[in-house]
Amino acid sequence: MLKILTLIGARPQFIKSAAISRAIRGTFSDRLEEVIVHSGQHYDENMSSVFFEELTLPTPNHHFQLSARGHSDQTAEIIHQLEKIIDLENPKALLVYGDTNTTLAGALVASKNNIPLIHVEAGLRSYNKKMPEEINRILTDHCSSLLFCPSKTAVDNLKKEGIVHRDGPCNSDDPGVYLCGDVMYDNSLYFSDKVKEGTAGHLAQDSYTLFTLHRPSNTDDPDRLKAIYSCLCEFSETFEKHIIFPIHPRTKKAMMHALTEGEWNSFRNHKFINVVDPVSFHEMISLEKNCEFIITDSGGVQKEAYFFKKPCLILRSETEWVEIIDQGVALLVAPDFDDLSKKYQQLISKKLYFPELFGDGKSAEFICDKIVKEIQ
Ligand code: UD1
Ligand code: UDP
Numbered sequence: 162m163l164k165i166l167t168l169i170g171a172r173p174q175f176i177k178s179a180a181i182s183r184a185i186r187g188t189f190s191d192r193l194e195e196v197i198v199h200s201g202q203h204y205d206e207n208m209s210s211v212f213f214e215e216l217t218l219p220t221p222n223h224h225f226q227l228s229a230r231g232h233s234d235q236t237a238e239i240i241h242q243l244e245k246i247i248d249l250e251n252p253k254a255l256l257v258y259g260d261t262n263t264t265l266a267g268a269l270v271a272s273k274n275n276i277p278l279i280h281v282e283a284g285l286r287s288y289n290k291k292m293p294e295e296i297n298r299i300l301t302d303h304c305s306s307l308l309f310c311p312s313k314t315a316v317d318n319l320k321k322e323g324i325v326h327r328d329g330p331c332n333s334d335d336p337g338v339y340l341c342g343d344v345m346y347d348n349s350l351y352f353s354d355k356v357k358e359g360t361a362g363h364l365a366q367d368s369y370t371l372f373t374l375h376r377p378s379n380t381d382d383p384d385r386l387k388a389i390y391s392c393l394c395e396f397s398e399t400f401e402k403h404i405i406f407p408i409h410p411r412t413k414k415a416m417m418h419a420l421t422e423g424e425w426n427s428f429r430n431h432k433f434i435n436v437v438d439p440v441s442f443h444e445m446i447s448l449e450k451n452c453e454f455i456i457t458d459s460g461g462v463q464k465e466a467y468f469f470k471k472p473c474l475i476l477r478s479e480t481e482w483v484e485i486i487d488q489g490v491a492l493l494v495a496p497d498f499d500d501l502s503k504k505y506q507q508l509i510s511k512k513l514y515f516p517e518l519f520g521d522g523k524s525a526e527f528i529c530d531k532i533v534k535e536i537q
Contacts, residue, residue: 164250166197169197171263179212180347243267264298287480311343349469368403372404374412386419472513474494
C-alpha cells in the first residue's frame with residue numbers, strides 16, 4: 162500500500178479531489194491509501210462542508226483552523242500545521258491541486274521534507290504575476306516530482322521553463338510530466354445526472370445568464386467593481402435577461418464596501434438579477450446545464466461552460482484556458498457594457514462547436530495508475 166497525503170482547502174480543490182478520491186476508493190483501493198488534510202482556507206458551510214457531503218468525499222483525517230486571512234500569514238500557518246502532520250503520518254508523497262495558497266504551502270512542505278510532490282493541474286500559466294495564483298503555480302510546478310497537465314498548452318508551458326518528462330523513477334530533478342486530461346471533466350460527467358434544481362427552478366431552460374466573480378483583480382478595485390455592477394444591470398435590463406449570481410463571500414464583502422447602501426439594496430432586489438449565496442456543486446451543475454450563457458472570472462466555471470457546451474465571456478484580461486478561446490466559444494471581456502453586449506451577441510448568434518479538449522473523463526484513473534507506478 163502506498164500512503165499519500167492529499168492537501169485541499171479551497172472550494173475548487175474539494176471538487177477536483179472528489180475524482181481522485183473516488184478512484185482511490187474504487188479501482189486502486191488495494192494499492193493506494195489516502196490521508197486527507199483540509200487546510201481550513203475555506204471554512205463557511207457553503208464553501209466547504211457542503212462539498213464533502215454532496216460529493217461523498219471522506220471526512221478529512223486532519224482539519225486545520227486558520228486565524229490569519231492575509232496571503233503570507235495564511236500560507237505560513239498552513240505550512241506550520243502541515244509539517245506536524247507530515248511527521249505524524251509519514252506519507253510516501255504529497256498530492257496538491259491547482260494554484261491556491263494551500264497548494265503553495267503543500268509544495269514548500271513537501272520540498273523541505275524531501276517528499277515527492279504530485280501536482281494535479283500542473284503547467285497552467287496566465288503570464289500575469291500580479292495574479293496571486295501565478296506565483297503559486299510556478300513554484301509548485303518547480304517543486305514537483307509528478308506533474309499532471311490538463312491540456313497540451315500546459316505541457317508546452319512547462320517545457321518553456323525546462324520542466325520536461327524524464328523516464329525512470331521520478332523526483333523533483335527528473336520529474337514525470339503527463340498530459341492526463343482534466344479531473345474536473347471527470348466530475349462533470351460523473352455528476353451531470355445528479356443535478357439539484359433550486360435557484361433557477363422558475364426560469365425557462367436556456368433563458369438566463371449565470372454569473373460568478375471572485376478574482377482580486379475584479380473585486381479589490383472599488384471602481385472596477387462598480388463598473389461591473391453597472392454593466393450587469395444595464396446588460397440584464399437591455400436584453401431583459403435574468404442573471405443568477407451565486408456570490409463568493411469575498412465578492413459580497415467587497416461589493417458591500419464599494420457600493421452605496423442604496424446601490425447594494427437595488428442590486429439585491431433587482432428585477433432581473435438574482436444574487437444568491439454560494440450554491441452546492443450539484444446545484445451549480447444544474448445552473449450551468451440550463452443557462453443560456455455564462456459570464457465569469459472563475460477558472461473552473463469557464464471550463465464547465467465548455468463541458469456543458471455553453472458560450473462564455475471571461476471577465477479578465479487573460480486566461481490560462483486558452484483552448485476555449487481558440488475554439489471560438491469563449492471571449493475575454495472588459496467591464497464595459499458595449500464590449501459585453503457586442504461579444505454576447507457575437508457568441509449567441511453563431512453555431513458553436515465543442516470538441517473534446519480535456520480528456521476522456523478518465524483522468525483520475527490515469528493519474529492514480531502513474532502514482533502507483535512512479536512513486537517509489
Ligand atoms: C481562493 C484562491 C483562488 C481560488 C478561490 C476559489 C488563493 C490565493 N486564492 O481565493 O485561487 O480561485 O479560492 O474560490 O489561494 N471567505 C469567507 N468564507 C470562506 C472563504 C473565504 O468569508 O469560507 C472570505 C474571507 O473574507 C477571506 C476571503 O473570502 O478573507 C478570501 O478568501 P481566500 O481563500 O483568501 O481567497 P479566495 O478569494 O477565496
Ligand atoms: N462552484 C460551486 N458553487 C458556486 C460557485 C462555484 O459549486 O456557488 C463550483 C464550480 O462549479 C466549479 C468550482 O466551484 O467547479 C470553481 O471554483 P471557484 O470559482 O471558486 O474557483 P476557481 O475555479 O476560479 O479557482
